Amino acid sequence: MADKQLHDRIDETIHQRTRLAIMVTLAGVGSLEFNGLKGQLGLSDGNLSTHAGALERAGFVKIIKRFRGRKPQTTLAITAKGRKALTNYINLLQGILSEAT
Amino acid sequence: MADKQLHDRIDETIHQRTRLAIMVTLAGVGSLEFNGLKGQLGLSDGNLSTHAGALERAGFVKIIKRFRGRKPQTTLAITAKGRKALTNYINLLQGILSEAT
DNA sequence: GCAAAGTACTTTGTAGTGCAAAGTATAATC
DNA sequence: GATTATACTTTGCACTACAAAGTACTTTGC
Numbered sequence: 001m002a003d004k005q006l007h008d009r010i011d012e013t014i015h016q017r018t019r020l021a022i023m024v025t026l027a028g029v030g031s032l033e034f035n036g037l038k039g040q041l042g043l044s045d046g047n048l049s050t051h052a053g054a055l056e057r058a059g060f061v062k063i064i065k066r067f068r069g070r071k072p073q074t075t076l077a078i079t080a081k082g083r084k085a086l087t088n089y090i091n092l093l094q095g096i097l098s099e100a101t
Numbered sequence: 102m103a104d105k106q107l108h109d110r111i112d113e114t115i116h117q118r119t120r121l122a123i124m125v126t127l128a129g130v131g132s133l134e135f136n137g138l139k140g141q142l143g144l145s146d147g148n149l150s151t152h153a154g155a156l157e158r159a160g161f162v163k164i165i166k167r168f169r170g171r172k173p174q175t176t177l178a179i180t181a182k183g184r185k186a187l188t189n190y191i192n193l194l195q196g197i198l199s200e201a202t
Numbered sequence: 203g204c205a206a207a208g209t210a211c212t213t214t215g216t217a218g219t220g221c222a223a224a225g226t227a228t229a230a231t232c
Numbered sequence: 233g234a235t236t237a238t239a240c241t242t243t244g245c246a247c248t249a250c251a252a253a254g255t256a257c258t259t260t261g262c
Binding site: 007008010012015017018020021023024027028041042086090093094096097099100101 | 107108109111113116118119121122124125128129142143187188191194195197198200201
Binding site: 016 | 221224227228229230
């Protein structure tokens with residue numbers, strides 16, 4: 001009967017602050033290497049690895065594994081689904097925030 | 102050397118989705134009874150009680166206990182500090198979100 | 203008038219999350 | 233060829249969010 005509450009509509013995968021930072025960063029540039037993202041956001045290896053996995057499981061980023069020379073290199077790229085989810089999240093938040101001001 | 106990262110500047114007390122909903126709701130009306138808030142946001146008693154405590158500990162809301170007739174009645178009221186913290190949070194998020202679009 | 207049901211919360215127990223430390227695997231350097 | 237570095241992943245712990253259970257009454261039958 002009641003509307004779905006605002007806080008129920010917030011996608012927790014994107015709302016988490018570190019993952020939000022990752023998504024916003026990726027939305028700007030499309031894709032970034034593991035270490036580039038790590039440096040830009042000041043994350044530990046393990047932390048980024050875990051959040052990257054969570055975002056991949058949600059289908060919001062694609063994890064591309066290649067070799068640069070002889071070393072492994074992991075790149076995170078935002079997907080169409082991820083971009084859409086971020087846009088939805090942003091629109092929802094904008095709505096909440098503008099109501100609040 | 103580096104700037105404080107965006108995700109470090111997000112206040113986790115306010116960022117949590119249920120507490121954000123509480124703060125936004127209170128910002129609109131100033132104060133609400135425990136049960137009013139519970140109904141509007143679709144929360145369980147325990148959940149609201151816990152989050153109210155967290156917001157009080159942060160100084161973002163004041164918990165006022167009175168008797169209406171013979172029954173206890175708890176009211177949550179947003180504080181000046183809470184309003185300021187919400188504004189800061191909103192401004193920060195607006196910044197992040199506008200960069201992302 | 204006293205037991206049963208209701209009101210208004212708070213506390214407890216559990217499942218899930220976020221994080222850095224430790225681990226794995228390979229490459230480069232000394 | 234042993235040590236150090238690179239590029240991550242996995243593990244273990246501390247914390248959080250939540251509903252269920254608990255507390256302290258009050259109101260309503262009977």
